[in-house]
Amino acid sequence: MIEVHLLRYALAAADSGSFSQAAARFGIKQSTLSKRIHYLEDRLGVALFRCSTQGVVPTDPGLGVLRKARQIVEDIDALDQDCAAIARGTAGLLRFGFHGSLGSGDLSAIIRDFRAAWPDVELAARERSRTRLLGALERDQIDFAVLSGQVQRAGIVSLSFWSEQVLIGLARGDPLCARDPLFWTDLRGVTFVISKVDPGPFLNDLVASRLSGPGFGPSVRVQDVRRENLFSFAGNGSAIVTTGVASEDDELVLRPVHDAFGATHLEQAIHWRRDNDSAALRRFLEMLAHRYGRPLPPH
Known part of the structure; x- marks a missing residue:
């Protein structure tokens, strides 16, 4: 099973175009984030990023994976919000x-x-x-x-x-x-x-x-x-x-x-x-x- 936080790391790198900026967002070292993303790529069997003079850029296969990853993360965040509302009694049945x-x-x-x-x-x-x-x-x-x-x-x-x-x-x-x-x-x-x-x-x-x-x-x-x-x-x-x-x-x-x-x-x-x-x-x-x-x- 793929951990959700790995998807968040990859999405942050794609949004910022930089491993260092993505790492700063989560308060971790750049080397740590880089290792986590490489681990995710190994798990998926797909190279998500390639390096360029402007930073990191999603590969063509990576674009498809990241699009699905974004939907998964958004659904999980929405589920968290719904569950919190149910626990407060402001939503539910x-x-x-x-x-x-x-x-x-x-x-x-x-x-x-x-x-x-x-x-x-x-x-x-x-x-x-x-x-x-x-x-x-x-x-x-x-x-x-x-x-x-x-x-x-x-x-x-x-x-x-x-x-x-x-x-x-x-x-x-x-x-x-x-x-x-x-x-x-x-x-x-x-x-x-x-x-x-x-x-x-x-x-x-x-x-x-x-x-x-x-x-x-x-x-x-x-x-x-x-x-x-x-x-x-x-x-x-x-x-x-x-x-x-x-x-x-x-x-x-x-x-x-x-x-x-x-x-x-x-x-x-x-x-x-x-x-x-x-x-x-x-x-x-x-x-x-x-x-x-x-x-x-x-x-």
């Missing part, structure tokens, strides 16, 4: 998973700001169910997952950074639409419609915690559909429970629901493997910590 929508809300703004700050970091996203995302996280197929609530699994770190408002979807014309603010206690007797997929199970628990009492609990229908398809079930005494940002239409009214402390929110958390040493992930987490004023756990 950041893989993440989520469930829901990237179209609006905090997660959309976070991704947009991260891309603006670190444009050389490639973001690879996947939308999956909670179970599949946690499996991908444990198998190191993604760097982090955005999911509701905490995750109690060995080796997984969970940290809540932001929350999404809990919204009640009502058929337009429902008397509850006139309640402002709308409280959980106003919803007694209503049948709640909740998605089976994340964050549906957390919303189901939330409704139960707000409206259950000794011997009774809320009426809940769970539908195996995504959030955007849930709204068609509003009406006939039913209320849709969802989170985040959604759009009203001619038949649907969305209202935040309150308790004594204000509007109800559902925490969203970032989950990652404790042993993940990705510098790009660290950059992302540091941006979140600064944005929300939350300290990160020790690395």
Whole structure:
């Protein structure tokens, strides 16, 4: 294998037309550089230079070799720069998973700001169910997952950074639409419609915690559909429970629901493997910590 520094010596001699100037560039003796270039010529079986009154000049075969050598050295230098950027977290790949929508809300703004700050970091996203995302996280197929609530699994770190408002979807014309603010206690007797997929199970628990009492609990229908398809079930005494940002239409009214402390929110958390040493992930987490004023756990 040919050492890269030998190629650098030959290129410096070709660029300067002088062994002495090339040697000075590297801080070595001219005799040392001359011996290294002769060794390179022996390895290649090609005479790279010939002497002239103006110094050293590449031979015709040497021109072809030096052209390829320059490309090799430039590629190696570029690789060094890329690796250094990846090590700093300013380049590379950041893989993440989520469930829901990237179209609006905090997660959309976070991704947009991260891309603006670190444009050389490639973001690879996947939308999956909670179970599949946690499996991908444990198998190191993604760097982090955005999911509701905490995750109690060995080796997984969970940290809540932001929350999404809990919204009640009502058929337009429902008397509850006139309640402002709308409280959980106003919803007694209503049948709640909740998605089976994340964050549906957390919303189901939330409704139960707000409206259950000794011997009774809320009426809940769970539908195996995504959030955007849930709204068609509003009406006939039913209320849709969802989170985040959604759009009203001619038949649907969305209202935040309150308790004594204000509007109800559902925490969203970032989950990652404790042993993940990705510098790009660290950059992302540091941006979140600064944005929300939350300290990160020790690395």
